[in-house]
Amino acid sequence: MSGFLQRWGVFVVLVALWEAAARFAEDAYFPPPSRIAEAAAELWFSGTADTLFLTDVVFDHVVPSVQRLLIGWVIAGVVGVALGLALGRSERAMQYCGPLLTFMRSIPPPALVPVFLLIFTLGTQMQLATIVFGIVWPILLNTVDGARSVDRTKVETSAVFRVPRTQWIFGVVLPAAAPKIFAGLRVSLSLSLVLMVISELVGTDNGIGAQMLLAQREFEFPDMWAEIVLLGVLGYVFNTVLLAVEHRALAWQPKQEHAPTGTTTTPAAVATAGAK
Amino acid sequence: MTTMLEVADLGHTYQAKSGAHTAIDGLSFRVDAGELVCVVGPSGCGKSTLLRTISGLIRPTRGDVTLHGDAVRGVPEDLAVVFQDYSRSLFPWLSVQRNVEFPLKRTLKRAERRARAAEALDQVGLSGAGGKYPWQLSGGMQQRVAIARALAYRPALLLMDEPFASVDAQTRFELEDLLLKVKREHDTTVVVVTHDIDESVYLGDRVLVLTKSPASVVADLPVNLPAVRDQITTREAEEFVELRAEVARLLNVGKTEAITAKRRSDEAQAAKWVAAERAANRERADREAVAD
Secondary structure (H helix, E strand, O other): HHHHHHHHHHHHHHHHHHHHHHHOOOOOOOOOHHHHHHHHHHHHOOOOOOHHOOOOOHHHHHHHHHHHHHHHHHHHHHHHHHHHHHHHHOOOHHHHHHHHHHHHOOOHHHHHHHHHHHHHHHHHHHHOOOOHHHHHHHHHHHHHHHOOOOOOHHHHHHHOOOHHHHHHHHHHHHHHHHHHHHHHHHHHHHHHHHHHHHHHHOOOOOOOOHHHHHHHOOOOOHHHHHHHHHHHHHHHHHHHHHHHHHHHHHOOOOOOOOOOOOOHHHHHHHHHHHHH | OOEEEEEEEEEEEEEOOEEEEEEEEEEEEEOOOOOOEEEEEOOOHHHHHHHHHHHOOOOOEEEEEEEOOEOOOOOOOEEEEEEOOOHHHOOOOOOHHHHHHHHHHHOOOOHHHHHHHHHHHHHOOOOOOOOHHHHOOHHHHHHHHHHHHHHHHHOEEEEEEOOOOOHHHHHHHHHHHHHHHHHHHHHOEEEEEEOHHHHHHHOOEEEEEEEEOOEEEEEEEEEEOOOOOOOOOHHOOOOHHHHHHHHHHHHHHHHHHHHHHHHHHHHHHHHHHHHHHHHHHHHHHHHHHHHO
8 A cells, every 4th residue: 555655646746736836827738637637538538328438539539549559569569579589590680680670770760651651551551550660679679689598508408309490489489588578568569659649640630649639739738638648548558567468478587576566677678778 | 238329430620710629539439228427527628519419419520429320410319418507408487397398299298298297207306396487496406307307308318418517515416316316217328428526436337538628538447336326335435436536547647738738828829929019019119210
């Protein structure tokens, strides 16, 4: 309980301060949190009982956005892990592709939005392309790193017992790389939120990003802020869920007693630093 | 006695940018079925290279390895290795039971695998630990798991690379006796590579003494100790004491030569450095003179 208070106390105090400051300032650009909450309730939770009080906006904009984000993340995950395992276990392949990868990941993904606009049909296809291209790198590079980390003794042990190829990849390389892969997945998940919004700012009126821009243009500032808060909530929820999955999947790792739960672990911090 | 392993005129030379390095040269020996042979040599003499060529992990640049009559090209079907570094050799994401089952996946059905693994764990005295992860066990117990994994595989030849070098003395004695027990019960053919003279005599039916790198066999000593050995009385036996002295002497000859060779090469290296340094100084002086 005290841990819960500790974690949320500062947050609550800050919101209260913001509320007080915003009410005092009476600035139209910065509505108080209570006003934002009202706008959010109006926007998303004023529906009828048969849709669990969710409005059409939720189904028309929030759901498609989240869908694109998750589909993009899954595609990037599959591509990144598959390619990463292949590259990580082949020194030759990495020598050929290393510079190319470094170059490709150096391109700011939003810069490619105009290109994707040309190549793909407007809307979902182009948005998925933006998300996937933007977030595949942390997964790919972390997987390469993880796949390389299989030590010589494990390689030789597997060779001596003539472990078949599939068992080698899924039974040795993949679990050995798993901690790094999860670190990459986590970085990519937060990046995917960024790219989802960016991809919705151009050429569409569908999605959270588009709705946010629309609210801003129509001077509906509480709505705009509500969308921002929604993005924050989504990011928080995704990260929490992924962390829980990670804890289960990596339960075999020796426990580190001193690391409090819920805080970011060192590999993730390293991966974040590496992704920048 | 049938011959299980035959190594004939084996040699291996590593090619590197810095030049070729011959790790083993003209090694020949033979291991009968059911025998436990210890290979002892000074550290860095090419023992690991020998083990890797026998197990087919690397291909020797000359000579032949034959296992029960078949030439070794690549890793043979029925060979197991216990490595020194048990913490890396075991898979940390698998439970002890699953670690032992791991190499059996290729050939056995699930139920059979289970039974085989349980039996092997029982043999090494770990019947209750199947559900634990390796890191929850002590070092000695982890090496027991690695031994169980090798046993469950039922190899024709069991190779061990410094298997007890990373555990404490007390545990080493226990594991040595465990190995002897298992070997007696199953008639397994075992080759143990070690740098520990006492261990080689205590474990072996024969001790092969290698020279410094490039390794070749200097002596092939039969150990005439009873099959059932005891950590206290065996080590006090006259035969044991004599043999360990003999092995130590043989190893020392190699060592003295190695030290002399190293000193010589060090001196040559130092002379080269001095010459290079002088040349660099001269060049710098010349350059400064020009600049002035």
